[in-house]
Amino acid sequence: MPAAREELLRWTTPVIYMRRTAKADAELGGKMIRKGDKVVMYFGAANRDPAQFDRADQLDLARAQNEHIAFGNGPHVCLGQHIARIEIDAMLVEVLSRMEEVERTAPPEWLASNFISGPRTMPVRFRAGRRVG
Secondary structure, eight states: OHHHHHHHHHHTOSBOEEEEEOSSOEEETTEEEOTTOEEEEEHHHHTTOTTTSTTTTSOOTTOSOOOOOTTOOGGGOOTTHHHHHHHHHHHHHHHHHHEEEEEESSOOEEOSOSSBOOEEEOOEEEEEOOOOO
């Protein structure tokens, strides 16, 4: 399950972008960035970078090498990432072990945000299975 969780985070990166101000002149990808320039990183694009991920545009729940940045990295990493992973694991256990015959009853409605991505609502119908454990 940890590999599946990390792949789902890579695939559906919740943060859309982060903007920073360059503190010094730098060259990136053959382009000059000057001190004071605004620089934007799109997390979804980084998490689908074919230079970083083999078969980057393919969902692979068993992906072994998965250095995604769904929660950022370095000094700007999400401090709540460990709690988020625990919550995701708990949700996956319940969905996979107790929800049978799951089907969407309407299209999902996405958050109206250009910063955070995710469903606002996703109506489903299911048959409750027996509690495991």
